[in-house]
Amino acid sequence: MKKPILILPCSGIGKSFGSIARDATFRVCDELRPGKADTLCLSLLVMGDDEARNKVASSKCITIDGCPLACSRNNVERSGGRIAVEFRVMDLLRENRGLKPREVTFLDEDGEKLSRVLADKVAAKVDELMEEPE
Amino acid sequence: MKIRPKIGVVSCSGECCGLGTLSRVATRLVLEDLRNDQTVTICLPLFLTGEIQEHGFAKEYPTIAVDGCGKLCAKKAITTYSKEPAASVDVEALLKEWEVESPKNRRVLDANNVKTARRLAELLAEKVDKIQEAP
Amino acid sequence: MSEYYETTADKFVFKVLKTLRYSKDEVWVKPESNGSIRVGLTDFAQRRAGDLVFAEVQAPGTQVAVGGFIGSYETVKLVQDILSPVEGVITEINPLIDSKPEVINSDPYGEGWVAVIKPTSDLSGLLSAEDYFEQMKVKVADELKKIKGL
Numbered sequence A: 001m002k003k004p005i006l007i008l009p010c011s012g013i014g015k016s017f018g019s020i021a022r023d024a025t026f027r028v029c030d031e032l033r034p035g036k037a038d039t040l041c042l043s044l045l046v047m048g049d050d051e052a053r054n055k056v057a058s059s060k061c062i063t064i065d066g067c068p069l070a071c072s073r074n075n076v077e078r079s080g081g082r083i084a085v086e087f088r089v090m091d092l093l094r095e096n097r098g099l100k101p102r103e104v105t106f107l108d109e110d111g112e113k114l115s116r117v118l119a120d121k122v123a124a125k126v127d128e129l130m131e132e133p134e
Numbered sequence B: 001m002k003i004r005p006k007i008g009v010v011s012c013s014g015e016c017c018g019l020g021t022l023s024r025v026a027t028r029l030v031l032e033d034l035r036n037d038q039t040v041t042i043c044l045p046l047f048l049t050g051e052i053q054e055h056g057f058a059k060e061y062p063t064i065a066v067d068g069c070g071k072l073c074a075k076k077a078i079t080t081y082s083k084e085p086a087a088s089v090d091v092e093a094l095l096k097e098w099e100v101e102s103p104k105n106r107r108v109l110d111a112n113n114v115k116t117a118r119r120l121a122e123l124l125a126e127k128v129d130k131i132q133e134a135p
Numbered sequence C: 001m002s003e004y005y006e007t008t009a010d011k012f013v014f015k016v017l018k019t020l021r022y023s024k025d026e027v028w029v030k031p032e033s034n035g036s037i038r039v040g041l042t043d044f045a046q047r048r049a050g051d052l053v054f055a056e057v058q059a060p061g062t063q064v065a066v067g068g069f070i071g072s073y074e075t076v077k078l079v080q081d082i083l084s085p086v087e088g089v090i091t092e093i094n095p096l097i098d099s100k101p102e103v104i105n106s107d108p109y110g111e112g113w114v115a116v117i118k119p120t121s122d123l124s125g126l127l128s129a130e131d132y133f134e135q136m137k138v139k140v141a142d143e144l145k146k147i148k149g150l
Helices: A016-032 A042-046 A050-058 A071-078 A089-095 A109-131 B018-034 B044-048 B052-060 B073-081 B091-098 B111-133 C043-049 C102-106 C129-147
Strands: A005-009 A060-065 A082-088 B007-011 B039-041 B063-067 B087-090 C004-009 C012-017 C027-031 C037-041 C054-057 C069-074 C079-083 C088-093 C115-119
Touching: A005 A016, A005 A042, A005 A050, A005 A071, A005 A109, A016 A060, A016 A089, A016 A109, A042 A050, A042 A071, A042 B044, A042 B073, A050 A082, A060 A071, A060 A109, A071 A082, A071 B044, A082 A089, A082 A109, A089 A109, B007 B018, B007 B044, B007 B052, B007 B073, B007 B111, B018 B039, B018 B063, B018 B091, B018 B111, B044 B052, B044 B073, B052 B073, B052 C012, B063 B073, B063 B111, B087 B091, B087 B111, B091 B111, C004 C129, C012 C043, C012 C129, C043 C129, C069 C115
Parallel strands: A005 A060, A060 A082, B007 B039, B007 B063, B063 B087
Antiparallel strands: C004 C012, C027 C037, C037 C115, C054 C069, C069 C079, C088 C115
């Protein structure tokens, strides 16, 4: 049985993009690809938790960053993670110009829509990565 | 005239479970609604990258760490990279004390979970007040 | 000695580069050696706007008036015009702006420059860095909620 693909959102709390990254991650792990995708606490990883570090080193990782500050990518890289694919919520916003997600605490309608679009793309990447050899 | 410092409220990122989502929502409610002129959120993932403004604020001003569980990532990170928080909450332990169930869904909080988030936000607001009142 | 004037509000630091001049429309101006000026958005403007998703600038050859439209930027919160600090002709635009508008956020006074203009009016209406800094401090206090994302 293949290892699940690890999805690591930035979970940035200051902007809607962080909430969207997080929401999309949960959609993939819990709804779209349960058992094939997993996540873990980014802060636990950066604080040096051994189990978390072993997981990112031995699994294929997908990072999802809300904004160009790229906290997930930077933190995962520094923690020895194998990043296979990087997503940025900002890039999806450019492809979906009509959407204006503003709310952070609870996603608004546009935030939900963008989360669904992102989750579908991430799920497709999970499928691709699962097909590849470990 | 007493100067009341702004308080940095730091939630764990808590991707592993609904407790992280609860912590995050409660933190945002304090910032947006209950104490918006008195609080600042510190973005923990950004803080962990070493970002100067986040570190700078946490070194100079009091903080409250809001951790979803007993691993206490937010408290440990703030203590390691700036200084010990003025207050800290372990949400998992608190919910046990309140005899309230943890969220079952980490993406969507149901009506009861949202009520719990608001109750937690009120508690955090009280902690903000207590820190600001302190001599 | 710092090359910036700085003011802090909450955890946010706002910078004004001392060697530039500024318009009241949040545009900085740097005279070039050939008589042209390079312009861009101030640190305050980019912070208030939030993460730029799109930015566009009028093509080289476009004539602009003082306060005239030279481009715009868009975030999830707003679409804002970039207004010319001088009368003149746009001679160059930053090639990064179209594909990487976030460069205006990350380096507003450097790599995030917007355009080069050959001015046909003088620069006497522009603010010195010190005067702009004083005005900016007042705006920061007023705008803090927007900057916090509330």
